Amino acid sequence: MTSKDDLINSMVELEEEKTYELVNALLNEGTNARDIIDILREAVDIIGKKYNEKEYFLTELVMAGELFQGSAEILEPHLKEDQKAEEPKGVVVVGTVKGDVHDIGKNIFVTLLKSAGFEVHDLGVDIPPEEFVKKVKETKADYVGYSGLLTVALENMKRTTELLKEAGLRDELKIIIGGLPVDEMWMEVAQADAFTDNAFQGVEKIKEWAGDK
Ligand code: B12
Incomplete structure (x- = not known):
């Protein structure tokens, strides 16, 4: 079983391939896509703290943004709600x-x-x-x-x-x-x-x- 901490660590270490693998693994094991977004957000907060402590710099923050966006693209199809209506809701x-x-x-x-x-x-x-x-x-x-x-x-x-x-x-x-x-x-x-x-x-x-x- 993939743990939440594995994903947090991999994101904080900015390991691109591993992060995407873990996002997919969590999805396959039945973790809700919304919960995975919350885990990723926790990781971004840790990255932000490292930035404040001058352990990370702007480049790392930008990379974190890209990793987050890449993960969101994997998660997007799983966030879809039941859509019966053809017309947009607004x-x-x-x-x-x-x-x-x-x-x-x-x-x-x-x-x-x-x-x-x-x-x-x-x-x-x-x-x-x-x-x-x-x-x-x-x-x-x-x-x-x-x-x-x-x-x-x-x-x-x-x-x-x-x-x-x-x-x-x-x-x-x-x-x-x-x-x-x-x-x-x-x-x-x-x-x-x-x-x-x-x-x-x-x-x-x-x-x-x-x-x-
Ligand atoms: C990543 C980051 C960056 C990245 C951004 C990359 C990107 N593509 O977005 C980069 C490196 C570019 C960056 C730059 C800067 N940053 Co910055 N950054 C952050 C950091 C670490 C994380 C922000 C983040 O993405 N969080 C994760 C997301 C998911 O959370 P969120 O944005 O809150 O979004 C959630 C909700 O708020 C909501 N939401 C967001 N938007 C909307 C809109 C609507 C309509 C709705 C309904 C909901 C909603 O939905 C999301 C999910 O639930 C924060 C610190 C922190 N821990 O938050 C500092 C922080 C925001 N940055 C800060 C600063 C100072 C800067 C810079 C000025 C640094 C500099 N010296 O150059 C520049 C500003 C550039 C500019 N003109 O904007 C300060 C802001 C302080 C202040 N009070 O003004 C912070 C708080 C860091 C700090 N403690 O000093 N940063």
């Missing part, structure tokens, strides 16, 4: 706000949302407010998700909502914010409708808004 525009390039968490949220049957437009990272507004108009989005891990992200979340208001789009939309530091204060400043530091909860929130609980 249109969601997602992006990491201007000034911030962290995208590991955002990518997980996007993967889960697609798996849950939503049409998702992922803008990427370092996205200026104007680009959110343009995409919301173009896609007639129902929901918007801002991701941000840096303290400076908050100001740009706020600015994005203000621009959506100016464009007359805010009332038709529900906005959710996500990322490690977000809390109720962030939600209020960003004038969002919900916040979470957990991608699964974020998807549950959007499903609730879409009337699909």
Whole structure:
């Protein structure tokens, strides 16, 4: 039997092949794909601590991001929920706000949302407010998700909502914010409708808004 610690160790050591092998092994042994994502996140936290202690550097953090994304691709088919409806359950525009390039968490949220049957437009990272507004108009989005891990992200979340208001789009939309530091204060400043530091909860929130609980 593959243990959770084997996967954590292999990810922390940034062993690419071994990490993918262990992800596959855990899946084959019946471990839930969501639980595997949680294990990987634990490993990223350890990598982050090593970075703070100057044992690891930016290169290692970037590699960790790539490993996480590669593992998420293996897990994606196993995250699919029962999808009877052909029509998407709603249109969601997602992006990491201007000034911030962290995208590991955002990518997980996007993967889960697609798996849950939503049409998702992922803008990427370092996205200026104007680009959110343009995409919301173009896609007639129902929901918007801002991701941000840096303290400076908050100001740009706020600015994005203000621009959506100016464009007359805010009332038709529900906005959710996500990322490690977000809390109720962030939600209020960003004038969002919900916040979470957990991608699964974020998807549950959007499903609730879409009337699909
Ligand atoms: C990996 C990492 C990086 C990588 C990012 C790689 C990538 N492709 O994303 C790189 C090396 C690029 C990086 C760069 C920097 N980083 Co960095 N980084 C991290 C680290 C270690 C992990 C972040 C992570 O990916 N966690 C794992 C994911 C899965 O968790 P998550 O992001 O929280 O996402 C989950 C939820 O929050 C949620 N979620 C996320 N987004 C969204 C969106 C929505 C809509 C929803 C619903 C949910 C949701 O879903 C996810 C799963 O549940 C953190 C420390 C830490 N332990 O968190 C520092 C950290 C975030 N970084 C930090 C800093 C300072 C930087 C740099 C400024 C460093 C530098 N000196 O250059 C640069 C900034 C560059 C920039 N302009 O953005 C600080 C931020 C401090 C602050 N308060 O502002 C942290 C906290 C480290 C620290 N303690 O100092 N970093």
